Amino acid sequence: MLYNYNTYHKLMVDKAEQSVAQMKDFVAEDPMRMKYHFMAPAYWLNDPNGLIYFRGEYHLFYQHHPYSAQWGAMHWGHAVSKDLVHWKHLPIALAPSESYDLHERGGCFSGSAVDHDGVLTLFYTGTVVRDENVVQTQCIAASHDGISFEKYVGNPVISGPPEGNAQDFRDPKVWRHGDKWYMVVGSSKDGKGRALLYRSSDLYVWEYFNVLAESDGSMGTMWECPDLFPLGDRHVLMFSPMGMGDRQTVYLTGQMNYKTGQFTAETCGQVDDGFDFYAPQSFEDGKGRRIIIGWLNSWEWMPWFTHHGPTSQNHWCGAMSIPRTVEMGEHGQLKFLPVEELAVLRGEHYHVDRLLVAGMEQVLPIEGDCLEIIAVFRLTDCDANEFGIKMRVSEDGQEETVLSYLCRTGELQFDRNRSDNWSQGIRKCRVNLAENGKLKLHIFIDTCVVEVFANDGYAAMSNNIYPKPDHKGLKIFSHGGKVELESLDIWKLKSVWQ
DSSP states (O other), rough: OOOEHHHHHHHHHHHHHHHHHHHHHHHHHHSSSSSOOOSSSSSSEEEEEEEETTTTOOOOOOOOETTSSEEEEEEEEEESSSSSSSSEEEEEEOOOOSTTTOOOEEEEEEEEEEEETTEEEEEEEEEETTTTTTEEEEEEEEEESSOOOEEETTTSOOOSOOOTTOOEEEEEEEEETTTTEEEEEOOOOOOOEEEEEEEESSSSSOOOEEEEOOOOOSSSSEEEEEEEETTTTTEEEEEEEETOOOSEEEEEEEEETTTTTEEEEEEEEOOOSSOOEEEEEEEOOOOOOEEEEESSSSSSOOOOOOOOOSSGTTEEEEBBBOEEEEEEEEGEEEEEEOOGGGGGEEEEEEEEEEEEEESSSEEEEESSSSSEEEEEEOOEEEEEEEEEEEEETTTTSOOOOEEEEEEETEEEEEEEEEEESSSOOOOEEEEEHHHHHTEEEEEEEEEEEEEEETTTTTEEEEEEOOOOOOOOOOEEEEEEEEEEEEEEEEEEOOOSOO
């Protein structure tokens, strides 16, 4: 197949690289930069794209605006890792350069990657605006060295959605099943989100197959970043619905029928119940694990085209979640757990057993802005109304981020109303205790984000916070009674960035 060595595309990539290079050293000095979460070297980042384990390395592409810390014409940033923890930035992979993707309100939108006979092949949505109408098409680019990418001369390979669908038509996820390639694309019809299924014998000529699945009117107006994958004896359809309020990342488990091109849902759940987790993408690695990474932000809570936090004042915005494995739990419910490779970051360790917390706050002897915490609470004799952990506490106690368990309702609550002068809001999710009556909280703190995993991954919450750098205190507490902290482990985590 012919790929176009386009000098204009190379010029646009080089121009974007120069822009980032001029700012990256300044950005690196910002004390709010995260220590072990992936970020672009400078400027704007959103959706993860093209996640793939290829030739012994993990490739991460991402939506990137290399000229400001606000959303703009979309490029694809690129990085690789040997261990999912330490990342190496590579040159920008895709820049807007063609009639189907060159527009200041468009560009190279989200997509995926496949290994096509040893060639790293990207699928993305080319987006332009013509006569105030958004035109979205599905396109291909490829690389023989895994670094420099050329666009296919036959782009776009899908020139528009099937008749009757809305002009929203984006975020192709491609995979192989049997002797055919399949692509799922997010779309909408009559104000209801849906996922469209295509198939191909050669990756270049695609035929529309069917509506894979769609909303019944209760699951959003547009399904962004749909992702279908097998897990155990079921399939999982994961997507980020627009217009669904605080449900930003949804999964459905059920059965896939490749003869009809339809997915039948049996169970519905939330990938992450926090404020800041959107557009996750999955891939299978060399160990056979299904892994997801998401964007640590969302569109629902901020006006379109505005900055998503105070870091934009320092010329960067956006980060990726820590990588998480996806496992099938009971009754079709999914579990999301941090990858085991993150343990390499552990440094100074604090441990305590059998601590009774009785209607009080207790300052812990270890503090920091870059921590991993595993706390196990025993609730068999608990008579507290609420208990939990306070993080990033200021010396005067006026600023704090509070993670607590509400005993009467069985909910985990994340309260960031006093975290800083920017963040606001409370998020809750129901957590079913283990059969032994215990609550296990696994927490990752990194400068301006907190990721929480409860009871072995049946619930997850990701939330951005922006406290002052010296607000590093840590407390445990209970209100209205006592609770036993069976064990507590805290590690200071090392930075992966030099």
